[in-house]
Amino acid sequence: MTDRPRTRLYLDAPLGSGLPVALDGDRAHYLRAVLRLEPGARLLAFNGRDGEWLVEVTRLSKSGGEAACLERVRPQVPDNGPWLLFAPLKGGRTEYVVEKAVELGAGLLQPTYTRRGDVARVNLDRLRANAVEAAEQCERLSVPEVRDGQPLDRLLAGWDPGRILFVAAESGRAEPMVTAVTARKAQPAAFLVGPEGGFDARELDALNTLPFVVPVGLGPRVLRADTAGFAALAVWQALAGDWTRDGGDSRPPFRAD
Amino acid sequence: MTDRPRTRLYLDAPLGSGLPVALDGDRAHYLRAVLRLEPGARLLAFNGRDGEWLVEVTRLSKSGGEAACLERVRPQVPDNGPWLLFAPLKGGRTEYVVEKAVELGAGLLQPTYTRRGDVARVNLDRLRANAVEAAEQCERLSVPEVRDGQPLDRLLAGWDPGRILFVAAESGRAEPMVTAVTARKAQPAAFLVGPEGGFDARELDALNTLPFVVPVGLGPRVLRADTAGFAALAVWQALAGDWTRDGGDSRPPFRAD
Numbered sequence: 001m002t003d004r005p006r007t008r009l010y011l012d013a014p015l016g017s018g019l020p021v022a023l024d025g026d027r028a029h030y031l032r033a034v035l036r037l038e039p040g041a042r043l044l045a046f047n048g049r050d051g052e053w054l055v056e057v058t059r060l061s062k063s064g065g066e067a068a069c070l071e072r073v074r075p076q077v078p079d080n081g082p083w084l085l086f087a088p089l090k091g092g093r094t095e096y097v098v099e100k101a102v103e104l105g106a107g108l109l110q111p112t113y114t115r116r117g118d119v120a121r122v123n124l125d126r127l128r129a130n131a132v133e134a135a136e137q138c139e140r141l142s143v144p145e146v147r148d149g150q151p152l153d154r155l156l157a158g159w160d161p162g163r164i165l166f167v168a169a170e171s172g173r174a175e176p177m178v179t180a181v182t183a184r185k186a187q188p189a190a191f192l193v194g195p196e197g198g199f200d201a202r203e204l205d206a207l208n209t210l211p212f213v214v215p216v217g218l219g220p221r222v223l224r225a226d227t228a229g230f231a232a233l234a235v236w237q238a239l240a241g242d243w244t245r246d247g248g249d250s251r252p253p254f255r256a257d
Numbered sequence: 258m259t260d261r262p263r264t265r266l267y268l269d270a271p272l273g274s275g276l277p278v279a280l281d282g283d284r285a286h287y288l289r290a291v292l293r294l295e296p297g298a299r300l301l302a303f304n305g306r307d308g309e310w311l312v313e314v315t316r317l318s319k320s321g322g323e324a325a326c327l328e329r330v331r332p333q334v335p336d337n338g339p340w341l342l343f344a345p346l347k348g349g350r351t352e353y354v355v356e357k358a359v360e361l362g363a364g365l366l367q368p369t370y371t372r373r374g375d376v377a378r379v380n381l382d383r384l385r386a387n388a389v390e391a392a393e394q395c396e397r398l399s400v401p402e403v404r405d406g407q408p409l410d411r412l413l414a415g416w417d418p419g420r421i422l423f424v425a426a427e428s429g430r431a432e433p434m435v436t437a438v439t440a441r442k443a444q445p446a447a448f449l450v451g452p453e454g455g456f457d458a459r460e461l462d463a464l465n466t467l468p469f470v471v472p473v474g475l476g477p478r479v480l481r482a483d484t485a486g487f488a489a490l491a492v493w494q495a496l497a498g499d500w501t502r503d504g505g506d507s508r509p510p511f512r513a514d
Contacts, residue, residue, distance in 0.1 A: 096353075178495050227487070232491075234492055238495070239495075242476050243475060
């Protein structure tokens with residue numbers, strides 16, 4: 001066994017035995033000027049479809065570079081974590097939600113505009129870059145899609161009723177997470193977390209009439225919106241997701257130390 | 258029912274029917290100059306022992322003030338959430354861990370120095386202020402103790418073996434959280450989360466020999482240290498803690514909106 005390369009890149013290109021992979025200018029700059037790598041350096045690469053590959057840098061210049069796929073070190077695994085619908089937050093907390101949601105295996109990130117939300121737009125390019133960086137860091141095999149922000153009512157109007165929408169409820173009737181998730185663990189899921197000010201009464205009324213909505217309780221403390229999002233994802237993973245498998249064997253056969 | 262006061266203060270003083278409560282200079286300044294309150298304003302107060310009280314400000318000056326306890330709105334509840342032992346992190350992430358751990362009901366916060374940790378001391382006053390602020394915000398009835406940083410080996414040497422120490426394991430043999438916690442849900446618990454660089458081999462060897470240590474797996478992605486801490490707490494609360502009760506009834510009878 002060799003050391004696991006420290007550098008891990010998401011590349012939106014086919015990966016397969018012997019295939020060359022182009023490195024764009026940003027990637028090449030990062031490898032050359034930031035990490036000070038040279039041709040011959042080995043990295044890990046993934047594209048969300050072909051598993052994780054050991055690749056070797058073959059060319060690096062100011063304008064770009066190339067690498068060659070050497071060996072597949074992990075097969076692709078299905079990636080069916082819950083979607084996260086979240087009201088964008090102030091003060092860097094949206095970026096934090098994206099980072100944590102990627103680590104916690106969210107399948108899709110949907111910024112959601114609500115009546116009491118105090119952030120009316122998101123910097124989509126930045127959130128997508130956050131998602132890529134988090135996926136690279138956490139050794140995830142895919143980068144979840146980050147969609148552009150949408151108003152809550154439009155998202156609900158177009159909802160696929162086959163996907164449960166767990167709504168983090170601050171008050172009112174709600175099932176504890178453990179029973180709500182356990183009873184529906186085979187179904188596609190999404191979590192909706194409101195803004196710091198909570199949903200307004202009309203939004204709650206609308207949510208409560210929808211057959212795919214399940215209000216869930218996150219305990220007696222009032223969680224901040226960012227906390228509610230990743231707490232819900234963590235509990236889902238532990239009860240219904242990929243944390244239920246025994247750990248330690250899903251990562252590649254490199255030395256840990 | 259009246260509106261729930263927006264302001265909620267932790268006061269380290271007895272709270273009880275008719276009791277006057279002194280407000281120190283910082284608190285008085287905050288109420289007077291930041292919130293622009295005047296005598297007659299109503300707040301909520303808690304001290305970690307006597308439940309939550311509706312109090313009325315009776316005097317406010319530059320140097321301090323006083324309030325009077327009017328009515329208890331929530332009884333004290335036992336607060337036996339798991340301890341969190343965490344390696345301090347860079348870049349504001351330690352403060353974030355404290356905030357989230359308070360929201361997620363951690364019973365005690367213990368900064369823990371490990372061989373690969375890259376932060377060698379903590380600003381204890383600041384972390385304690387973070388904990389108070391988070392408890393006030395999240396409507397918790399207590400503020401967990403934040404202890405001064407200690408080396409891991411000293412903490413392990415003095416450990417009460419009656420308290421399970423779940424160790425967030427990045428690799429090696431580990432039980433999935435759901436089975437590890439469910440099998441030990443009646444026991445006092447703590448979680449230990451290492452630094453971004455992980456534990457070193459000697460630390461892992463030492464941990465693995467201890468009868469109270471249970472390595473737990475947090476899934477196939479490599480969580481950042483902050484994520485691991487609050488993900489573990491959230492799952493514990495959902496499976497063994499106060500999230501298992503039906504929600505909505507534990508908070509006081511004020512209007513939600």
